[in-house]
Amino acid sequence: MEVVATDGEARAGVLRTPRGEVETPTFMPVGTKATVKGLTMEEVRRTGAGIVLGNTYHLYFRPGVEVVQEAGGLHAFSGWKGPMLTDSGGFQVFSLAKTRRISEEGVAFASIYDGSPHFFTPELVVEVQEALGADIAMVLDECPPHDADYGYHAESLRRTARWAERCRTAHTREDQALFGIVQGGLHRELRLESLKRTVELDFPGYAIGGLSVGEERGAMLEALAYVASGLPADRPRYFMGIGDPVGVVEVIGLGVDMFDCVLPTRLARHGSALTAAGRLNLKNARFRRDFLPLDPECGCEVCAEYTRAYLAHLVREDELLGHRLVTFHNVYFMEELCRRARAAILEGRYARWAAEWRGRYAGS
Amino acid sequence: MEVVATDGEARAGVLRTPRGEVETPTFMPVGTKATVKGLTMEEVRRTGAGIVLGNTYHLYFRPGVEVVQEAGGLHAFSGWKGPMLTDSGGFQVFSLAKTRRISEEGVAFASIYDGSPHFFTPELVVEVQEALGADIAMVLDECPPHDADYGYHAESLRRTARWAERCRTAHTREDQALFGIVQGGLHRELRLESLKRTVELDFPGYAIGGLSVGEERGAMLEALAYVASGLPADRPRYFMGIGDPVGVVEVIGLGVDMFDCVLPTRLARHGSALTAAGRLNLKNARFRRDFLPLDPECGCEVCAEYTRAYLAHLVREDELLGHRLVTFHNVYFMEELCRRARAAILEGRYARWAAEWRGRYAGS
Numbered sequence: 022m023e024v025v026a027t028d029g030e031a032r033a034g035v036l037r038t039p040r041g042e043v044e045t046p047t048f049m050p051v052g053t054k055a056t057v058k059g060l061t062m063e064e065v066r067r068t069g070a071g072i073v074l075g076n077t078y079h080l081y082f083r084p085g086v087e088v089v090q091e092a093g094g095l096h097a098f099s100g101w102k103g104p105m106l107t108d109s110g111g112f113q114v115f116s117l118a119k120t121r122r123i124s125e126e127g128v129a130f131a132s133i134y135d136g137s138p139h140f141f142t143p144e145l146v147v148e149v150q151e152a153l154g155a156d157i158a159m160v161l162d163e164c165p166p167h168d169a170d171y172g173y174h175a176e177s178l179r180r181t182a183r184w185a186e187r188c189r190t191a192h193t194r195e196d197q198a199l200f201g202i203v204q205g206g207l208h209r210e211l212r213l214e215s216l217k218r219t220v221e222l223d224f225p226g227y228a229i230g231g232l233s234v235g236e237e238r239g240a241m242l243e244a245l246a247y248v249a250s251g252l253p254a255d256r257p258r259y260f261m262g263i264g265d266p267v268g269v270v271e272v273i274g275l276g277v278d279m280f281d282c283v284l285p286t287r288l289a290r291h292g293s294a295l296t297a298a299g300r301l302n303l304k305n306a307r308f309r310r311d312f313l314p315l316d317p318e319c320g321c322e323v324c325a326e327y328t329r330a331y332l333a334h335l336v337r338e339d340e341l342l343g344h345r346l347v348t349f350h351n352v353y354f355m356e357e358l359c360r361r362a363r364a365a366i367l368e369g370r371y372a373r374w375a376a377e378w379r380g381r382y383a384g385s
Numbered sequence: 386m387e388v389v390a391t392d393g394e395a396r397a398g399v400l401r402t403p404r405g406e407v408e409t410p411t412f413m414p415v416g417t418k419a420t421v422k423g424l425t426m427e428e429v430r431r432t433g434a435g436i437v438l439g440n441t442y443h444l445y446f447r448p449g450v451e452v453v454q455e456a457g458g459l460h461a462f463s464g465w466k467g468p469m470l471t472d473s474g475g476f477q478v479f480s481l482a483k484t485r486r487i488s489e490e491g492v493a494f495a496s497i498y499d500g501s502p503h504f505f506t507p508e509l510v511v512e513v514q515e516a517l518g519a520d521i522a523m524v525l526d527e528c529p530p531h532d533a534d535y536g537y538h539a540e541s542l543r544r545t546a547r548w549a550e551r552c553r554t555a556h557t558r559e560d561q562a563l564f565g566i567v568q569g570g571l572h573r574e575l576r577l578e579s580l581k582r583t584v585e586l587d588f589p590g591y592a593i594g595g596l597s598v599g600e601e602r603g604a605m606l607e608a609l610a611y612v613a614s615g616l617p618a619d620r621p622r623y624f625m626g627i628g629d630p631v632g633v634v635e636v637i638g639l640g641v642d643m644f645d646c647v648l649p650t651r652l653a654r655h656g657s658a659l660t661a662a663g664r665l666n667l668k669n670a671r672f673r674r675d676f677l678p679l680d681p682e683c684g685c686e687v688c689a690e691y692t693r694a695y696l697a698h699l700v701r702e703d704e705l706l707g708h709r710l711v712t713f714h715n716v717y718f719m720e721e722l723c724r725r726a727r728a729a730i731l732e733g734r735y736a737r738w739a740a741e742w743r744g745r746y747a748g749s
């Protein structure tokens with residue numbers, strides 16, 4: 022990771038991976054099961070996305086690691102040729118399972134697919150991610166609920182730190198970077214302890230986890246601010262799970278380089294389009310006879326070719342093409358937002374740009 | 386329509402429309418609601434499709450004729466630039482409505498969307514189709530169940546003939562061709578009576594309706610054979626609603642130029658792919674680790690880029706991309722089948738080609 026410019030806390034950089042460079046800040050579309058809902062990987066590329074995320078939890082069960090491995094890895098299986106990141110599966114284990122049992126050794130849980138029992142250890146998730154073959158892998162962490170008590174957060178972050186060390190030890194692929202994850206909830210001392218323990222392990226990149234999980238926006242930004250300022254400046258910083266445009270502009274302002282979220286693709290499937298002037302709900306009656314593009318300021322191929330009236334019709338009728346076209350636009354919108362943020366950072370006017378952008382978007 | 390070659394009853398031709406020429410025989414993908422499920426119109430073009438069908442019944446309700454008209458017609462609304470055909474909506478009125486009441490004036494029915502009462506007359510469906518603006522429109526016909534009794538078929542075909550005349554009288558757009566439809570069930574005399582009455586009205590093209598609706602294949606082909614031989618040789622012949630590849634090869638052999646069916650797109654959404662060696666059900670376990678293309682003999686972009694294992698994974702997980710990619714392949718398969726049929730006709734070896742093709746496909 023090379024930081025090419027800073028502006029306040031905000032950073033413009035270049036992330037180097039075995040499969041090419043990515044300009045940061047960058048939004049990683051989520052390709053849960055080796056597909057970004059409805060789009061071909063060639064289309065994902067055309068949105069401007071530089072790096073795609075795959076979910077280890079889902080891929081582990083569907084289609085299964087052996088199938089991906091036999092295909093020659095997640096790149097060959099899915100057809101995405103650029104950089105890719107896999108998460109550890111931990112977030113899904115903790116958020117999807119009705120019951121799970123954590124021990125020092127790992128976490129036992131039931132598959133959401135068939136209820137079968139499984140046990141993830143730090144070593145196993147590293148092995149699985151090496152088999153999937155993404156360019157960046159993540160350590161196994163626990164993401165406790167933001168309102169868990171202090172004692173639980175303390176215990177959890179220490180276990181996560183021990184798991185991180187075990188992951189680092191287990192990790193062997195030299196063509197894959199393993200990132201550490203800072204946890205600790207909203208408690209300053211615990212965040213700083215997690216930060217210190219994780220940075221001591223000297224990972225090539227760091228994620229900030231356990232934020233944007235239901236807490237207040239102000240508390241989230243405060244926690245992010247003191248974590249980000251404590252991370253090594255020469256390593257990429259990945260904020261896990263933020264994808265609402267306002268939040269993205271804020272976290273970039275605090276020095277985040279990478280982020281991911283299913284929000285832009287999920288919104289699209291529900292008929293919501295992101296635009297410079299805010300969110301549009303295409304199911305609203307006023308779009309039935311609106312022959313403008315989705316976002317008149319957008320340069321994407323969907324906005325060049327389709328009207329709101331046509332897209333609104335497709336969305337109302339639950340037509341696959343509607344989901345697909347709005348998904349393309351929303352991902353493009355996020356990538357374009359990153360490109361503009363980067364340009365503003367390079368020109369040293371990020372704060373002003375962000376305020377103006379937000380004024381338009383939020384109508385404030 | 387110019388017939389450029391015949392081989393037995395089979396014909397190779399060129400259909401001329403205000404929006405360009407189409408080589409026949411041709412399979413028309415069904416764009417029910419101004420979209421061919423999951424595909425962009427640019428992709429439909431890349432399958433090799435020359436002409437696309439729109440369903441007047443569905444478009445009348447969703448998004449409504451006024452919206453399409455305001456958009457500048459079905460071409461502008463959907464983005465399809467080539468020739469287009471709309472049906473009259475009659476087939477849906479008779480097949481979808483739980484109750485409908487036919488009178489000399491027209492047919493009363495309840496919308497499948499909201500149960501609201503509607504009344505289609507020959508004049509109305511012509512007016513609607515003129516507003517939609519396809520290159521080819523169809524007369525309003527009744528399609529009785531194939532097992533309706535002789536008396537009913539007789540009464541029905543005569544009313545359909547009177548409706549056809551009213552449609553012709555009502556039709557004003559000179560840039561749109563209005564096709565007649567031959568009905569009459571499986572009764573030879575009635576088919577011939579319908580044929581005579583319809584041809585007397587001198588339409589620029591003729592459809593054969595009321596076949597491929599559940600009757601035996603042999604009876605269908607027999608009825609088609611004597612109808613086709615009585616149709617004017619210089620007008621296009623459209624067989625409504627056939628899309629299984631074996632049936633398509635048979636009806637081309639009897640002189641059909643155009644046909645349509647939702648089967649190839651519907652099969653795709655259920656995970657069935659059409660291939661030279663027959664249908665593949667991608668949900669079958671044997672495809673989970675099969676890294677061949679869908680159809681190794683297919684030249685389509687899906688077969689060039691994706692494995693059965695990946696497509697089977699997408700289909701099993703009900704991923705939009707899976708539906709979309711298999712739909713592309715299946716439509717391409719039908720268009721390629723037409724291209725090969727045409728080449729065989731031009732070379733005067735249709736019967737042999739058809740037998741060989743069928744041997745591979747049906748494994749007989």
Ligand SMILES: [Zn+2]
Binds near residue numbers: 315316320322325350
């Ligand atoms: Zn756009």
Ligand SMILES: [Zn+2]
Binds near residue numbers: 679685687688689714
């Ligand atoms: Zn193919």
